[in-house]
Structures are given as C-alpha cells and as structure tokens.
Amino acid sequence: MRVRPKLMALSSGLVALSLGLAACGGGGDDGDGGDGAGYNAAIENIVNPSDKKGGTLRMAISSDIDSTDPGNMYYAWSTNFVRLYSRMLLTYPAKPGDEGRKPAPDLAEDLGTPSDDYKTWTYKLKRGQKYEDGTEIKAADIKYAVARTFDRSVLRSGPSYFADMLDAGDYEGPYKDKNLDNFKGVTTPDDYTVVFHLKRPFPEFNELVNFSGQTAPVPQDKDKGERYGLHPVSSGPYKWEGDYTPGKGGTLVPNDQWDPSDPHRKQLPAKIEMIAGLNAEELDNQLLKGDIHVDLAGSGVQDNARKTILTDDKLKEQADNPVGGFHWYLPINSEVVPNVECRKAMIWAADRDAIWRAYGGDVGGDLATSIMPPDVDGREKGTDYYTKAEKGYKGDVNKAKEALQACGKPEGFEVTMLYRSDRPKEQAVAVALQQSMGRVGIKLNLKGYPANTYVTDQFGSPEFNKKNNVAIGTFGWLSDWPTGYGYLWALTSSDAILPAGNINISMMKDKQIDDWWDQAYETEDPAERAKLYNQIDDRFRSEAYVLPGVYAKSLMFRPDSLKNVFFHKAFGMYNYSTLGVE
Amino acid sequence: MIAFFIRRLVGGVVMLLVISAVTFLIFFGLPRAAGQSTDQLAARFAGKSPTAETITAIKERFGFDDPLAVQYGNFLKSIVAGDTYDTGVEKIDCPAPCLGYSFRTNQSVTEQIVDRFPITLSLVVGAAIIWLLAGVSIGVLSALKRGSLFDRAAMIVALAGVSLPIFFTGLLSLTFVVHAWELLPPVSYHSFMDNPFKWASALILPWVTLAFLYAAMYARLTRAGMLETMGEDYIRTARAKGLPERTVITRHALRASLTPVLTIFGLDVGLLFGGAILTEQTFSLKGLGNLALEGVIGSDLPVVLGTVVTLSLAVIVMNLVVDVMYGILDPRVRLS
Numbered sequence: 001m002r003v004r005p006k007l008m009a010l011s012s013g014l015v016a017l018s019l020g021l022a023a024c025g026g027g028g029d030d031g032d033g034g035d036g037a038g039y040n041a042a043i044e045n046i047v048n049p050s051d052k053k054g055g056t057l058r059m060a061i062s063s064d065i066d067s068t069d070p071g072n073m074y075y076a077w078s079t080n081f082v083r084l085y086s087r088m089l090l091t092y093p094a095k096p097g098d099e100g101r102k103p104a105p106d107l108a109e110d111l112g113t114p115s116d117d118y119k120t121w122t123y124k125l126k127r128g129q130k131y132e133d134g135t136e137i138k139a140a141d142i143k144y145a146v147a148r149t150f151d152r153s154v155l156r157s158g159p160s161y162f163a164d165m166l167d168a169g170d171y172e173g174p175y176k177d178k179n180l181d182n183f184k185g186v187t188t189p190d191d192y193t194v195v196f197h198l199k200r201p202f203p204e205f206n207e208l209v210n211f212s213g214q215t216a217p218v219p220q221d222k223d224k225g226e227r228y229g230l231h232p233v234s235s236g237p238y239k240w241e242g243d244y245t246p247g248k249g250g251t252l253v254p255n256d257q258w259d260p261s262d263p264h265r266k267q268l269p270a271k272i273e274m275i276a277g278l279n280a281e282e283l284d285n286q287l288l289k290g291d292i293h294v295d296l297a298g299s300g301v302q303d304n305a306r307k308t309i310l311t312d313d314k315l316k317e318q319a320d321n322p323v324g325g326f327h328w329y330l331p332i333n334s335e336v337v338p339n340v341e342c343r344k345a346m347i348w349a350a351d352r353d354a355i356w357r358a359y360g361g362d363v364g365g366d367l368a369t370s371i372m373p374p375d376v377d378g379r380e381k382g383t384d385y386y387t388k389a390e391k392g393y394k395g396d397v398n399k400a401k402e403a404l405q406a407c408g409k410p411e412g413f414e415v416t417m418l419y420r421s422d423r424p425k426e427q428a429v430a431v432a433l434q435q436s437m438g439r440v441g442i443k444l445n446l447k448g449y450p451a452n453t454y455v456t457d458q459f460g461s462p463e464f465n466k467k468n469n470v471a472i473g474t475f476g477w478l479s480d481w482p483t484g485y486g487y488l489w490a491l492t493s494s495d496a497i498l499p500a501g502n503i504n505i506s507m508m509k510d511k512q513i514d515d516w517w518d519q520a521y522e523t524e525d526p527a528e529r530a531k532l533y534n535q536i537d538d539r540f541r542s543e544a545y546v547l548p549g550v551y552a553k554s555l556m557f558r559p560d561s562l563k564n565v566f567f568h569k570a571f572g573m574y575n576y577s578t579l580g581v582e
Numbered sequence: 583m584i585a586f587f588i589r590r591l592v593g594g595v596v597m598l599l600v601i602s603a604v605t606f607l608i609f610f611g612l613p614r615a616a617g618q619s620t621d622q623l624a625a626r627f628a629g630k631s632p633t634a635e636t637i638t639a640i641k642e643r644f645g646f647d648d649p650l651a652v653q654y655g656n657f658l659k660s661i662v663a664g665d666t667y668d669t670g671v672e673k674i675d676c677p678a679p680c681l682g683y684s685f686r687t688n689q690s691v692t693e694q695i696v697d698r699f700p701i702t703l704s705l706v707v708g709a710a711i712i713w714l715l716a717g718v719s720i721g722v723l724s725a726l727k728r729g730s731l732f733d734r735a736a737m738i739v740a741l742a743g744v745s746l747p748i749f750f751t752g753l754l755s756l757t758f759v760v761h762a763w764e765l766l767p768p769v770s771y772h773s774f775m776d777n778p779f780k781w782a783s784a785l786i787l788p789w790v791t792l793a794f795l796y797a798a799m800y801a802r803l804t805r806a807g808m809l810e811t812m813g814e815d816y817i818r819t820a821r822a823k824g825l826p827e828r829t830v831i832t833r834h835a836l837r838a839s840l841t842p843v844l845t846i847f848g849l850d851v852g853l854l855f856g857g858a859i860l861t862e863q864t865f866s867l868k869g870l871g872n873l874a875l876e877g878v879i880g881s882d883l884p885v886v887l888g889t890v891v892t893l894s895l896a897v898i899v900m901n902l903v904v905d906v907m908y909g910i911l912d913p914r915v916r917l918s
Contacts, residue, residue, distance in 0.1 A: 154671060175671050225671030227688045245697060246687040247876055248868045279866045281753075285761045286768050421879075453686075453880055 042558060042574070043322045043567045044096050050268070050563035055581035057269035060249075060287075061296040062280040063422045064452035068244045069229030070213030071148055072155040074455065074501065076326075076478045076571050077298045079213055083265060083577040084252060084272065085234040086216035089123050089142060089194065090209050094264045094578045096566040101482050103210035106264060107137065107217070107235070108194075111206045118201035118524075119167075121209075125192040130257040131219065132234040139188035140180065141217035146196075147174050147183045149214050154225045156456050156500040159480065161208050164495055167199045175225055200521045203529075207481035211570075234258075237267035237577075249276040266564065268580035280422060281305075288315065290559035293581060297451075298573025299326070299476075300554030302424050306363060309557060319557050321363055324572035326552040327373045328359060328426075328476045330433070331491070331505040332545055335462070336415060336471040341407035343544035346472065347386040348400035350547050351436035352393045358428035365550035367391065370537045372487045373551045375569070376479055378530025385541045389548065400440040412441020418459045418473035421448030426474040429549075433472070444472070460502045475505060476552065478572045484533020485520060492540055493517050506545035513539055590905045594898045601894040602661075606654050609887055610646075620646040642668075681891060682884035684877075691888035694873055701771045702869035705792070705861065706854045708785055713793035713800060714847060720797070721804025722836060728809065736801060743798025752791045752864035759787060769865040788865045792858070796850060800843060807839030814838075841908065848904030852897035 037047040059081070067073045070086040083091060091106040093099055103111060107129055112121040129137045149155055150163045151173025166185030174180060187195045198205065209215055222233050230243045238252035252272040260267065274296070278286075284305035286292040295301070301309065309315045330350075332343050356367055367389035370382035386399070404410050419430040427448060434444040447468070449458045458464050459473045479487035490496045490503040492513050497504045516532050523529045540546055556574060558565045563580035567573070613623050623646055624637045645653050659665075664678040667690075674690070676683060681691040720740070724733040759765050766787050772780040811817065812835050820830045859871035870889060877885030 223671075225669060227669065227672070227674075230688060246689065247873070248697075277866060277868060277872070279863070282756060282768070282866055285756070289761065289764075289768075291768050450876075450879060457880070 037317065039316050040320050040322070041317075042096075042320045042565050045566065046096060047558060047565045048560075048563040050580050050582065051266070052563070052580060052582040053268050054270050055268075055561075056271045056273060057294070057579055057581050058273045058275065058292050059294040059296050059576070060275040060278045060283050060292045062278055062283055063297075063420075063450050064247055064276040065244075065274075065296075066157045066452055066456065067229045068240075068250075069155065069158075069226075069232055070216035071145055071218065072157045072226070072229060073213060074157055074159055075451075077296050077573060079211070080298070080568070080571040080573065080576045081274075081296060082213040082216070083236060084238045085232065085236040085240065085255070086213055087129065087235045087262065087265075088210075088213060089125075089215040090206060091264055092210065092568065092570040094568070094575050096568070096575075098569065100568050100575070101570045103206045103481075104264070106262075107142070107215075112196070112209060114203070114205065118203050118205070119198045121196045121198070121205045123194045123196075123209075125194065127192060129235065129259055131217070132239040132255045132257050134257050135219065137217045137235060138191045139194045140191070141219060142194045142215055143183065143186040143188050144174065144180060144220045144223070145215055145218040146186050147171070147180060148218065148223065149173075150183075150185075151175050152498060152500070158214055158501070159212050159490070160496065160498055160501075161212075161480075162214060165198050165200075165202060165205075165208070167197045174220070174223075180220070202521055203524055203526075204481065204483055204485055207483065207486060211481045211486070237262070237265050238272055244274075247277050249274045265577040266580065268563070268578075268582070280424060284557075287557055287559065290561050293559055293562045294574065294576065294579070295556075296576075298554065298556070298571065299324070299423070299552070300360075300364075300556050303360070305557070306360060306555050309555060310363065315557070318560060319555055320567055321553050321555050322567045323366070323373075323375070324478070324552045324554045325373055325375050325482075325569060326476045326478045326554075326572050327368055327371060327549065328365070328429075328474065328552050329368065329371060329549040330429075330472050330547040331475055332472050332547060333465050333470060333505060333507055334545055335466055335507045336469055339407040340544050341403045342409060342413065344386045345400045345403035345407060345409075345440065346437060346442060347544055347547050348403055349395050349397065349437045349440045349442060350387060351395045351432060352387055352389065353391060354394070354432035354436060355429050356391070356550055358432050359425050359550045359552065360555070363553060363555050364425070365552040368548040368551050370534075371491070371540055371546060371548060372479075372484055372533070372537050375482060376487050376533075377483050378527065378533065379484065379537075380534045382534070382538055382541070384548075386544060387548065395436050395439075397439055400442075404440060404442075412443065414443040414445065414469075415471035416469045417444040417446050418454070418470055419446065419448050420451045420454050420474060422450050423474075429474055455503075456500050459505060460498075461500050462497065462502055462507060463499065465505070465507075472547070473505070477503070482570070483526070484530055484536070488533055488536055488540070489517065492536055492545075506540075508540070508543075508545055510539065510543065587906060590902050594902050597898050598895060601898075602658070602891055603654065605887060605890050605894070606657055607650075609883055610653055611650055614650075681888035684882050684884050686880050686882040686885075691884050694885065695870065695888055695892055698868055698870050698873050700773065701867055702855055702858060702862070702871065704771065704774065704781065704785055705788055705858055705867060705869060706851055708782070708789040709792035709796070709854075710847070710851050712789055713796035716793060717797035717800025718804045718836075718840075718843065720801040722808055722831070724801065724805040725808030725812065726831070733805075737805070740798035740801045743794045744802075746795075748791060748795055748860045749864045751794060752788070752861065755787055755791050756865070769867065771867060788861055788867065791864075792861050799846070803843055803846065804839060807842055808835055811835045811838045844904050844907055848900040849897065852900035853893070855893060855896035 041047050065078055066075050070082045073079060087107050089106060089108045090103045093104045107125055108123040109126055112123045114121050125139055131137060146162050149158055150171055154175050168183060168185030171183050185197055217235055219233055231240050234255045237255055237258045239255040241251045241253045244250035254267050280302050281304060283292060283295055284301045287295055288305060309319050332346060337343050352367060359365055369384055369389045370379060372379040404412060417430055419426040430446045434446055437444055492508050494509040494514050513536050516536050520529050520532045561581050564578045565574055568575035620641055621637055624641045645656060660680040662678055665676045665680045667674045667676055667683040676690045679692060683690050720736050724736045727733050760768055767784055769787050770784045772784055774781040817830060817835055820834050855870060858869060859875050862869045862872040874889040877889060
C-alpha cells in the first residue's frame with residue numbers, strides 16, 4: 001500500500017512559508033532614491049544636502065571600535081564617529097576641502113590663547129553647554145578628561161600627547177590619585193577657564209587639542225575607567241541608548257540637551273545603529289544596496305565591490321576616490337632586526353608593484369616616497385632609499401643579497417609579519433611581501449589579528465613584537481594634524497614609545513631624530529619647522545626603519561539615501577557628524 | 583520513569599563537575615606544570631599588553647598564588663554564589679552564575695554569554711527543526727522507495743550536503759539569494775519577542791544553509807535505520823495482523839529507527855550551541871560561537887573558559903533530554 005505524500009505537502013508548506021516570510025521581512029533602503037551626484041562629487045562638495053529629520057542611519061564596521069570612550073581612542077574613524085555623542089574644546093569644522101582641516105572652537109569660545117613663550121595656553125568655555133542629564137559642563141570636567149589620559153594602565157588606546165607635554169610632574173592619573181588638585185598640568189581658575197601648562201614651548205598646541213576626543217568632558221563621578229566606554233556620557237547631538245556592546249555595537253538616540261547652535265554637527269536621523277563585526281564582503285554588499293549607509297572604517301570597499309562599482313555606471317556615480325591622507329606603510333622593528341643592513345635587505349627585496357596592486361593599483365593609491373603624505377604642510381617628496389616608487393618595480397634581488405652579506409646573513413633570516421586579518425587588502429600585501437622577500441631567503445611567517453586589538457595588543461605592543469619575533473607588519477597612519485609634527489612625532493620620537501598602543505613600532509631611539517624634535521619645539525617659524533620635519537622623514541627612511549607603501553586612495557561608496565555626504569580631509573573619509581537619511 | 587530521570591540528572595551534574603575540573607586544570611594547572619610563572623599566567627588573562635599593575639591586580643583577583651584546589655573552589659563558588667571583581671577603578675558585582683570577568687571587553691563573561699545565547703539558540707533551534715523534519719522525511723521516503731530515482735537523487739543531494747562546507751554554501755546563498763535575486767533580507771538577528779516575522783525572515787537563510795548540511799546526514803541515517811527495521815520480524819507480524827501501512831511505518835518502523843537519530847540529534851544540537859562558529863562567521867551572527875572565536879583570537883581566557891563550560895553544559899543537557907526521550911520511545915531503556 002502506498003503512503004500518501006503528506007511529507008511532500010509539508011515540504012511544500014515550508015517553501016511557501018519561506019516565501020511568505022520573505023514578503024513580510026523588512027529590508028533597508030533599496031538605493032533607488034535617484035541618480036548619483038557623480039563620480040568624485042563628494043570630494044569637494046556636499047552631496048544630497050538635506051535638513052530633513054527622521055529615519056535610521058545604519059553604520060557598520062567589519063571589526064570593532066578601539067573604544068567608544070572619547071579619551072581612549074585613536075583610529076581616525078573613531079575620532080570622526082565620537083563627534084556624534086561628544087563635543088570637545090576644539091574640533092574640525094564639518095566642511096569639505098581645506099577649510100575642514102583647521103581647528104575651530106567647539107565647547108571653547110575661541111582657539112586657545114598662548115603665552116609669549118608658548119608654554120601656557122588658555123581656553124574659555126562657552127556657558128550653558130550641558131551633558132545628556134542636563135548638568136552644565138564646567139572647566140573641571142575638561143581638566144578631569146585630560147587627567148585621566150595620564151593613566152596608561154587604564155586607558156591604553158588613546159594618544160599620549162598630553163602625558164608627554166603637560167608639566168604635571170609625576171602625576172599618575174585620577175585612578176591612583178583622586179585629588180584632582182594634584183594635577184598641575186591643567187588649572188581651572190574659574191568654572192569656564194581651562195589653562196594648559198606645558199613643559200616646553202609648542203606653537204602647534206591648538207592642533208593637538210583639536211584632533212582627538214581627549215578634551216571631551218567627563219564627569220568624574222560617572223567615570224568607570226576602562227568601563228566608561230561602555231556608556232560614555234553624551235555632550236553631543238546623540239546619546240547611547242543602553243550600553244555599547246563590544247563586538248556587536250549599539251544604538252544612539254537624540255540627546256535633547258545638545259545645543260542646536262553647534263555649527264559642526266546636525267541631529268537628523270531619529271536613530272543611529274552602529275553595527276560591529278559585520279563580515280567585510282557582506283558589509284560591502286549591504287552598502288551597495290543601501291541597507292547599510294556608512295562603512296565606518298572609511299578605508300574604502302573591498303576588491304569585489306570595487307570591481308562592481310567601477311564597471312557599473314550608476315554605481316560609479318555614487319562613488320568617490322579621493323586621496324585619503326593615509327599612508328599605508330610597513331614599519332620595520334629595529335629591536336627584532338637591529339642591523340641596518342638587514343633592514344635594508346628587506347626593503348631592497350620588497351616588490352613595491354605587488355604591494356601597490358594589493359592595495360588596489362591606480363584606484364588604491366599612489367606609490368609613496370616620503371613617509372609624510374603630500375597633504376602635510378611643507379612636506380617634500382624626498383629620496384627613495386633602497387627602493388623605487390615606480391610602477392612595475394619588483395625590488396632588487398641583487399642589492400638585497402648584497403645587503404644580507406653586509407649584515408652577516410647571506411642565507412637570509414626568519415621573522416614574523418603581522419597584518420589586520422579583517423582587512424583583505426592587508427592580507428594580500430602580506431602575502432605579496434612574503435613572496436618577494438622569500439626570493440632572497442628572508443622568510444616571513446604571516447600572522448593576522450583583528451583591527452580592534454592590533455594596535456593595543458599586537459603590533460602596537462613592543463613586548464608582543466619582541467616575544468613573537470615580529471619584524472614588520474602592515475600599518476597605516478593619517479596625520480594627527482596636518483603638519484610634520486602631527487604626522488611623524490608618534491612614529492619616530494623615542495618619547496612616543498608606549499607599552500601598548502605604540503605607534504613608534506620601529507622602536508626608534510635615534511638621538512639625531514630626538515634632537516631634531518627638541519629643536520622643533522623651540523622653532524616658531526612654521527617653514528623652519530617643516531624643514532626639520534623633512535629631515536626627520538629622510539632619516540626615518542635612510543636608516544631603513546620603514547618600507548614606504550602607498551598614499552591611499554579609498555574607493556568609497558555613498559548610497560543614494562545618505563544625505564549631507566562629503567569627504568572630510570582631516571579624517572580621510574566621509575564626515576559623520578552631519579549625516580542624514582531622509 | 584522519575585527514578586530514571588533522577589539517575590540521569592545526577593550523572594549529568596557529576597559529568598559537569600568533572601568537565602569543569604578538567605577545564606580548570608587545562609587553563610590554570612597545565613601552564614604551571616609547564617613552568618609558567620603566575621605573572622605569565624596573569625598576562626594571558628589580561629588579554630592584552632598589561633602593565634605591572636594590571637598583572638598584580640589579576641593575580642590578586644584570581645588568587646593565582648593560592649593552591650590549585652583553593653582556586654578551583656573559588657571558581658565553583660563564584661558559579662554558585664557570585665563574586666566581586668576589582669578593576670582597579672571600581673568594584674563590580676558578578677551575580678551567580680558568575681563565569682568570570684573579561685579584562686579585554688570589560689564585561690562579565692556571564693553577561694556576554696547571556697547576551698549572545700538567544701542568537702545561537704535561534705540559529706540552532708530553527709535549523710534543527712528544519713533538518714530533523716527534512717532529513718527524517720527524506721530518509722523515510724528513500725527507504726520506502728529504495729532503488730527508485732527519488733532514492734538515488736536524494737542520496738546524491740545528501741552527499742553534496744555533507745561534502746560542501748558551510749562557508750561555501752553560506753557565501754553562495756548570500757550572494758545569490760540576498761544580494762543578486764533579493765529573495766530574502768540581509769541576515770541579521772532580531773528578537774523573536776519584538777517581531778517574530780522579522781526574526782524568522784532574517785534567519786531563514788542560515789537555517790536552511792545549516793540544515794542542508796545536517797539534513798543530509800540525517801536522511802542517510804534514517805534511511806539506513808528504516809531499511810534495517812523494515813526487515814524485522816515484528817514489522818512482518820504487524821502487517822500480517824492487518825495494520826494500515828501508515829501505522830506500520832510511523833508507529834513501529836520509524837519509532838525504532840529514531841533511536842540512533844535521536845542520539846546524534848542530541849549531540850549535534852548540544853555541540854552547535856558553542857560550535858556554530860563557521861555559520862556565525864559566514865552570516866555575521868554574534869552568537870556563542872563568535873564569542874568563543876573572539877576569545878581565542880584575543881587571548882581572552884575568561885571568555886574561552888566560560889564558553890567551554892557553557893558548551894559542556896549544553897551537551898550534557900541535550901544528552902539528558904535525549905536519554906529521557908529514549909525512555910519515552912523505548913520502554914526497555916527506562917526499565918533497565
């Protein structure tokens with residue numbers, strides 16, 4: 001006797017159910033809002049201007065944020081993103097072009113006023129600015145925000161400029177010394193005046209105050225050290241709804257205590273979803289469809305999406321390919337490879353053409369000469385040392401072997417190379433370098449780590465690098481501010497070396513370079529300082545501490561539904577503080 | 583039946599204690615036996631380049647200088663009674679069951695597991711229902727139509743399902759079903775309580791993709807079991823007594839064939855709770871598997887330890903459920 005095909009009916013029902021769920025399921029914007037404004041339209045102009053409120057802005061990243069604590073972040077995209085929920089003493093104007101690169105008052109009434117010797121800088125706070133709970137922001141909150149950056153055992157990720165520059169004696173931070181009066185690096189003569197006291201003159205101090213989130217006010221009674229980043233108190237147009245969840249993301253909602261006269265931000269979307277850990281290719285797919293509005297990393301789409309965009313006229317109209325201000329370079333650790341000839345051998349052997357192609361060829365960027373990219377004020381192109389910034393240049397095997405002879409390792413040597421595992425381009429660069437250096441016997445063992453721990457725990461940890469024999473790795477840097485100091489100090493000064501979040505990955509303790517830095521502090525004339533910076537850049541390369549890479553161009557995509565889009569030169573990506581979706 | 587259940591429950595608790603002790607020894611005892619100092623052990627728990635103060639804080643917090651038995655006792659105590667962690671800035675209460683504190687993400691491990699559990703639960707339950715229904719149905723039909731075109735086609739598809747890795751089928755399905763043909767929305771997690779339709783529609787693709795892999799195995803297993811059972815004497819007797827064929831198949835043959843299927847089902851579901859790493863990575867779902875992977879990559883040992891204990895618990899619970907189901911399905915088991 002045959003069994004009636006009830007099971008077949010059940011299967012059919014499952015299929016029907018699937019299709020029904022598809023019909024009911026939500027989807028994002030379909031990106032059919034209209035024609036794109038044109039290829040590269042957002043580089044110098046604001047595309048899709050709008051002041052319409054509403055909608056949900058969806059921002060995603062393939063890894064995770066280094067920290068949502070404004071005092072504990074360093075990635076350019078983080079300091080761009082933090083403006084949504086934090087105001088600082090100074091900030092970059094939300095403007096395309098060179099106007100966006102100059103410091104501008106935010107919580108301060110004006111730029112800082114220096115003393116005659118440039119060792120004291122005074123800022124006046126605007127009155128009536130409030131946190132999300134309605135409490136007024138006072139000078140003591142700014143002082144506290146700066147003080148907490150002194151404790152690197154708690155806040156490991158942010159810049160260390162304040163701890164290096166302020167005249168604070170042996171101050172160890174408010175977690176070890178709860179009396180804020182003991183912090184002499186910043187004084188507050190009244191509730192609306194903040195005075196910074198420097199160890200030595202520094203004419204670029206406004207730029208230093210401006211570039212990071214470290215002057216975002218922090219109420220001392222709400223600070224929880226490293227855990228503060230799970231729910232920072234907002235002073236910006238948005239505030240966190242619930243906690244930020246590491247590895248997953250969080251939601252921002254409008255802050256009704258924000259002052260709408262703020263010229264650098266808008267409060268347009270009704271909600272902002274920040275999604276962390278989305279697979280990079282999937283993120284690009286959703287970006288092209290408009291389901292995601294912004295790729296937070298701001299370093300451009302991956303290879304597959306790049307091909308799709310460049311071969312589709314409609315999609316290309318919604319793309320921009322600016323020179324981002326980043327230099328993707330490869331620092332060489334002088335503690336793991338102490339012999340300069342061995343380091344020269346690595347540079348000689350490197351296939352620059354393969355690295356350039358791995359970053360995307362013409363669309364990915366231009367071959368680099370100096371470490372400072374072209375947009376740094378006063379930068380000179382410089383000399384190629386042990387390499388050539390030419391298309392098709394595949395390294396010089398003979399010169400590499402000569403250098404290996406000179407360093408006493410004619411058969412080569414074995415070291416580790418790191419790269420960020422969630423960035424396919426960096427993985428491709430690592431493979432290219434492994435192959436090119438392998439030709440001369442330099443064996444690179446490749447290891448990938450996620451971007452959100454790469455600088456704090458791996459490549460930016462001198463102890464990690466020494467323990468794991470890490471000689472070289474992929475890295476990128478955007479100038480903290482657009483002068484040679486803002487670009488090169490963290491990379492080359494021995495004072496900049498840190499146990500975690502270290503940017504002087506080459507572990508340079510070069511006396512000549514340190515002397516030039518000391519000279520720069522005393523030099524008032526910007527053109528004279530620029531000469532010093534060029535000398536530092538030259539020695540950085542002549543001593544083979546670094547393999548130049550690519551001045552990055554990012555192919556960025558803006559869905560039609562994204563409003564007020566423009567490329568911000570200071571952040572090297574789209575500006576995030578004024579976006580809308582309606 | 584109750585005695586049977588109690589015996590199994592006690593056995594499960596003992597097993598969990600043994601697993602927790604072994605896990606604890608692996609993370610705390612083996613490194614010491616291999617010559618690692620307590621400073622080095624503390625550095626691993628920091629999950630990042632720690633300063634001397636952080637290492638001292640972690641050593642004090644975890645009692646690394648105490649005897650191993652005392653440390654294990656404290657670990658069990660924190661699961662049962664909770665604990666308090668000193669981050670150096672504040673004291674954080676970790677209520678029971680406290681599985682530790684992650685210095686990397688600054689959250690309690692239990693909090694992270696509880697946060698991620700619904701995602702893995704949704705993934706596993708949805709896929710399990712589909713693969714069980716589809717796999718068993720196809721297996722039964724294949725057995726009944728042995729040698730037919732349907733049987734051969736089903737087994738070829740089953741072979742493909744078992745052979746193709748999930749990251750391949752998953753990425754293909756995302757590329758075509760979601761992005762090219764736009765048949766389904768992008769994969770994401772929405773709470774069932776907020777919107778059941780959105781929950782289901784956003785997860786149907788990983789369900790089907792994961793189910794494809796397992797349904798294949800279950801179809802083959804069910805087919806084999808059915809073929810063996812259908813040849814038994816009691817099946818012939820049932821037919822001879824004039825029972826309808828549907829009753830013979832469902833009440834007698836299938837019921838007996840399900841025993842090995844249930845065993846595998848319990849293990850598969852239990853393992854998936856901590857091990858659906860590839861599926862979660864492919865579809866960017868932030869479940870327990872993804873948490874375990876992040877813990878491994880970030881050297882976040884408290885998270886790794888917490889997820890291992892959770893996975894073990896899931897496997898033990900599922901095996902307990904399976905044992906109870908045996909008792910229901912097969913009277914000989916509960917009476918033994």
